[in-house]
Amino acid sequence: MAYAFEIHGLTKRFDTVTALDGIDLRVGRPSIVGLLGRNGSGKTTLIQHLMGLQLPNEGTVTTLARPSHALRHDELIHIGYVPQEIRLLDWMTVEQHLRYVSCFYPAWDTGREQKLLAALELDSTKTVGTLSAGNLQKLAVILAVCHHPDLLVLDEPVSDFDPIVRGRLLEFLLELVREDEATILVSSHVLRDVERIVDWVVCLDKGRVVTDASLDELKERYSEWRIVSTDGALPARFSEPYVLAQEVSGRQARLVVRQSAADVAAFRAAHAAEITVHPLNLEEMFPLLVREDPS
Amino acid sequence: MTLLRPFFLLIARASVFWIGALTLLWLSVVVVGLAQPEARPVAALLDPGLIALVGYPAAAGWLFGGVIQEFQHTSFAYQLPRVRPRLAFGFVMAGLVVAALTVGLVSSVSSLGLPLMFALSCGAYCAAGVLLDPLSRWVTGLNALVLLVLTARSQDVAGFAGDHPWPAALISCGVGTWGLRRLFARSTFRRKPGRPTKPLPGRFALERSQDYERQKQAQRRAQGTAWRAGYLGPDSWPWVRAAIHETYGGLGRMGLVKAINGAWGLLLLVLLSAWIDKGEFNYVEAVGRSLYDALFRSPHVAPFGQEGGPYGMVLIVIAAAGLAMALLRPVALSGAVFHPLSRLQRARVDYRGGLVDAAILTVGVGLTFFVIGHGVGWLIGFEPRFDFMPYYFRVLLVTLILMPLGHWGRLHLGEATRRRTGNTLVGLVFGFVGFVFIVAVCTSAVAAIITSPLVELIVLTMAWAASQRLYWTGLTGYYQRADLA
Structure with missing residues (x-):
C-alpha cells in the first residue's frame, strides 16, 4: 500500500x-x-x-x-x-x-x-x-x-x-x-x-502518539452509559476497570466507559440496572484520548 | 524614589545605553571637529559652544522622549495609575541633571550667563522630547527645521541670546513647556499614533509597530507591480526572479520616488549647506557643489582621510550599504509563502539572490558616485577627476568580498533581523560598526601591500571568487542541517 x-x-x-x-x-x-x-x-x-x-x-x-x-x-x-x-x-x-x-x-x-x-x-x-x-x-x-x-x-x-x-x-x-x-x-x-x-x-x-485509530473504532470504543437502577440505590462508586469517569446520584448514574458488548452484559448482571448507551462525540472523547479525567 | 522608579525602569535597557553612547560620541566628534581652528568655512556661522549647550540635552530629551512615546501608546499604558505624573517627574529630574552637567561642561567656552545657559539647556531637553512626534508629521518636520536652523545659524542665535538674555530665556522656557506638555498631555496618552516611534523599536513598540503596519496596509491600495510569468519550473533562476519580485515588487513603480521622499532630511541638509556656504556660486551651483562635496570631497570627514585623497565617509557609505542590502533587504524568497523548492534549490536561490544584491550595490555605487557626482561636478564646471576611482573600486570590491558575511548573518538572525527589536538593534549597530571596520582594515591592507593595480585587481577578484565558494559551501551545509521553520 x-x-x-x-x-x-x-x-x-x-x-x-x-x-x-x-x-x-x-x-x-x-x-x-x-x-x-x-x-x-x-x-x-x-x-x-x-x-x-x-x-x-x-x-x-x-x-x-x-x-x-x-x-x-x-x-x-x-x-x-x-x-x-x-x-x-x-x-x-x-x-x-x-x-x-x-x-x-x-x-x-x-x-x-x-x-x-x-x-x-x-x-x-x-x-x-x-x-x-x-x-x-x-x-x-x-x-x-x-x-x-x-x-x-x-x-x-x-x-x-x-x-x-x-x-x-x-x-x-x-x-x-x-x-x-x-x-x-x-x-x-x-x-x-x-x-x-x-x-x-x-x-x-x-510529544507521543497516544491514539492512532479510525474514528469509527473510537466511537465504538468509548461511550456514555446512562444507568437507572431497577433494584434500589446504586453503589456510591463503580469499580469496574472499564469505567473511566462516573457521576452517581441515588438510583441514577452517568458513566463514561471504554466498552465492549460483553461489558454491557456483565454490568447489567452485576448491578440490576437499565443501561442506555450513548456514543461520545470527538469533543467529549478528547480528554480520554489525551488521558485526562473527562469529569 | 517611588516617583522616579517608573521612568528609570523604562530607560534601563541595553538599547537606550548603546544608542545614547553612540549619539554622545557622534555629537562630541562633531562639536570638537567644529571647534578646530582649521574647520571648514561654515564654522564662521556655527558656535560649537551653543551647539553643545543645546545638542547634548536635546539628544538626551530625544532618547528619553522616544522611550516614553514608545510606551505611552501601548494598549495598557493609559490604564496604569498616575502614570503621567510619575513618568513626567522622572523625565524632568533626568533633564535637570543633564542640563546641569551640560552647563558645567560648556560654561568655560561660552560667554552666556549660567542661568541663561541652564534655561536654554532645559528648553532644548524638554522640546526634544517630542522631536520625532509619532502623532504629527508637521510637528516632527517643524522640529527638524528648527534644529537645523538653530545649528546652522548658531552664531547668530548665541549672539541674540547674549544681547537679550531675558527674551531668550523666556522663549526657551516657553518652547520647553510646550514640549513637556505635548509629551505628557492626557490626550497624547489617549491617541493612537499613525506611525511607530523612533529611534527605539523595542519591546513595547513591537505591539504598536505591528498595529501600525496593518493599519498602513489597510489604508492604502496595493501599489506593487503585477507578476507576469508562467510556471516557474525546477530551475533556480526563475525563482531568483520571483525572489526579486517578492523583495522589491512591493515598492511598485514609484519606489525610487518614495525612497527619495523618505530621504527628504538629507536633501534639506544639502540645500541648507548650499545656502550657508554659497561662495562665488549662484544657488543652483551651490547645491551642485554641496552634492559634489558630499560625494567626492567632503571636508566634514577630513579626520578620516586627507583633503583631496580617499575619504572615510565613502568607505563607510559603501560598506554600510553593502551590509544593509545583505542583512536587511536581501533578494530572497520570503518566509511568508510556501515555495515548493527543495533545500538545495533554496540554497541556490539564496546564493544567486546574493549575486543580484552585489550587482545592485555595484550599479547603485556607480550611479551615485560616478553619474551623480560627475554630473553635478560638470554643472559647476569642475574638471572631471578619475584619480580616486581605484580607491572607490577597492572599497567596493572589498565590500563585495565581505558581503556574504551579511547574508550569513541574516540566515542566522532570521526573524530577529526582520523585527529589529530590543537587543537585536544593539547587535545590528555593532554589526554595522564591525563590518565597516573590517572593510576599512582590509582596504587599507590591500592598498599598503599591493602596489600594482593589475595585481590588485587579480587578487581581489580571486578573493571574491574564494569568498563566494566559501559562502556556497556554508549555505548548502546550512540548508542540509538547519530547521527551516
Missing part, C-alpha cells in the same frame, strides 16, 4: 525540551486524518517534519515516498500546506497573490480558484494586508488547494472562520478527497468540524 507519509521513531528535541518522542505513524491514501492534541503537544512540530521544514534528531520521516528533508520540486508541487501562522505577501492584492503563487505549480486550476473565491466569499480585489484573520486563512487555503495536491496539510485552518464558511470549507475538503483522491492531514481544536470529515484520528500528548 502506498502511504502518504510514514514516520518511524521520530524524536525531536529543542535544547532540553523533547517536542516529539519516538513517533511512529503511517497514513495511507486517500484519507482524511485529524491530528489532535493539547496546546504544545507537538502537532505543529510534527507537521513541519512532514513538510521537510524541520529535521529529526532521531528517526525517519517519509512523505510521498521520499525522505521529507530531501523532497524535491517535483514532489513538493503535489503537496498543499496551510501553516499555523499565516504571513502572506501583504502588498499584493488577493488576485495578484493568486496569480503569483499559481506560477509555482504546473497544474493550477483557475476554475477551482474561482469556485472557492465565491464559496468562501473572498474579495479578490482587496489588498492582502487589509484582510481580516479569517479572510487571510481563506486565501491561504485557496493557495494550498488549487494545484490538486495529493497531500494537503492544514495546521489550524479554520480557527478564524465563521460557522457558515467553516461548513463550506469542510464540504470542499470532502469533495477534494473524492475528486483528487488526496490525503488530508488536518490539525484543529475545532473538534466538531474535525469529526464531520475525518476518517482517522491521531492524537498527540507530550
Whole structure:
C-alpha cells in the first residue's frame, strides 16, 4: 500500500525540551486524518517534519515516498500546506497573490480558484494586508488547494472562520478527497468540524502518539452509559476497570466507559440496572484520548 | 524614589545605553571637529559652544522622549495609575541633571550667563522630547527645521541670546513647556499614533509597530507591480526572479520616488549647506557643489582621510550599504509563502539572490558616485577627476568580498533581523560598526601591500571568487542541517 507519509521513531528535541518522542505513524491514501492534541503537544512540530521544514534528531520521516528533508520540486508541487501562522505577501492584492503563487505549480486550476473565491466569499480585489484573520486563512487555503495536491496539510485552518464558511470549507475538503483522491492531514481544536470529515484520528500528548485509530473504532470504543437502577440505590462508586469517569446520584448514574458488548452484559448482571448507551462525540472523547479525567 | 522608579525602569535597557553612547560620541566628534581652528568655512556661522549647550540635552530629551512615546501608546499604558505624573517627574529630574552637567561642561567656552545657559539647556531637553512626534508629521518636520536652523545659524542665535538674555530665556522656557506638555498631555496618552516611534523599536513598540503596519496596509491600495510569468519550473533562476519580485515588487513603480521622499532630511541638509556656504556660486551651483562635496570631497570627514585623497565617509557609505542590502533587504524568497523548492534549490536561490544584491550595490555605487557626482561636478564646471576611482573600486570590491558575511548573518538572525527589536538593534549597530571596520582594515591592507593595480585587481577578484565558494559551501551545509521553520 502506498502511504502518504510514514514516520518511524521520530524524536525531536529543542535544547532540553523533547517536542516529539519516538513517533511512529503511517497514513495511507486517500484519507482524511485529524491530528489532535493539547496546546504544545507537538502537532505543529510534527507537521513541519512532514513538510521537510524541520529535521529529526532521531528517526525517519517519509512523505510521498521520499525522505521529507530531501523532497524535491517535483514532489513538493503535489503537496498543499496551510501553516499555523499565516504571513502572506501583504502588498499584493488577493488576485495578484493568486496569480503569483499559481506560477509555482504546473497544474493550477483557475476554475477551482474561482469556485472557492465565491464559496468562501473572498474579495479578490482587496489588498492582502487589509484582510481580516479569517479572510487571510481563506486565501491561504485557496493557495494550498488549487494545484490538486495529493497531500494537503492544514495546521489550524479554520480557527478564524465563521460557522457558515467553516461548513463550506469542510464540504470542499470532502469533495477534494473524492475528486483528487488526496490525503488530508488536518490539525484543529475545532473538534466538531474535525469529526464531520475525518476518517482517522491521531492524537498527540507530550510529544507521543497516544491514539492512532479510525474514528469509527473510537466511537465504538468509548461511550456514555446512562444507568437507572431497577433494584434500589446504586453503589456510591463503580469499580469496574472499564469505567473511566462516573457521576452517581441515588438510583441514577452517568458513566463514561471504554466498552465492549460483553461489558454491557456483565454490568447489567452485576448491578440490576437499565443501561442506555450513548456514543461520545470527538469533543467529549478528547480528554480520554489525551488521558485526562473527562469529569 | 517611588516617583522616579517608573521612568528609570523604562530607560534601563541595553538599547537606550548603546544608542545614547553612540549619539554622545557622534555629537562630541562633531562639536570638537567644529571647534578646530582649521574647520571648514561654515564654522564662521556655527558656535560649537551653543551647539553643545543645546545638542547634548536635546539628544538626551530625544532618547528619553522616544522611550516614553514608545510606551505611552501601548494598549495598557493609559490604564496604569498616575502614570503621567510619575513618568513626567522622572523625565524632568533626568533633564535637570543633564542640563546641569551640560552647563558645567560648556560654561568655560561660552560667554552666556549660567542661568541663561541652564534655561536654554532645559528648553532644548524638554522640546526634544517630542522631536520625532509619532502623532504629527508637521510637528516632527517643524522640529527638524528648527534644529537645523538653530545649528546652522548658531552664531547668530548665541549672539541674540547674549544681547537679550531675558527674551531668550523666556522663549526657551516657553518652547520647553510646550514640549513637556505635548509629551505628557492626557490626550497624547489617549491617541493612537499613525506611525511607530523612533529611534527605539523595542519591546513595547513591537505591539504598536505591528498595529501600525496593518493599519498602513489597510489604508492604502496595493501599489506593487503585477507578476507576469508562467510556471516557474525546477530551475533556480526563475525563482531568483520571483525572489526579486517578492523583495522589491512591493515598492511598485514609484519606489525610487518614495525612497527619495523618505530621504527628504538629507536633501534639506544639502540645500541648507548650499545656502550657508554659497561662495562665488549662484544657488543652483551651490547645491551642485554641496552634492559634489558630499560625494567626492567632503571636508566634514577630513579626520578620516586627507583633503583631496580617499575619504572615510565613502568607505563607510559603501560598506554600510553593502551590509544593509545583505542583512536587511536581501533578494530572497520570503518566509511568508510556501515555495515548493527543495533545500538545495533554496540554497541556490539564496546564493544567486546574493549575486543580484552585489550587482545592485555595484550599479547603485556607480550611479551615485560616478553619474551623480560627475554630473553635478560638470554643472559647476569642475574638471572631471578619475584619480580616486581605484580607491572607490577597492572599497567596493572589498565590500563585495565581505558581503556574504551579511547574508550569513541574516540566515542566522532570521526573524530577529526582520523585527529589529530590543537587543537585536544593539547587535545590528555593532554589526554595522564591525563590518565597516573590517572593510576599512582590509582596504587599507590591500592598498599598503599591493602596489600594482593589475595585481590588485587579480587578487581581489580571486578573493571574491574564494569568498563566494566559501559562502556556497556554508549555505548548502546550512540548508542540509538547519530547521527551516
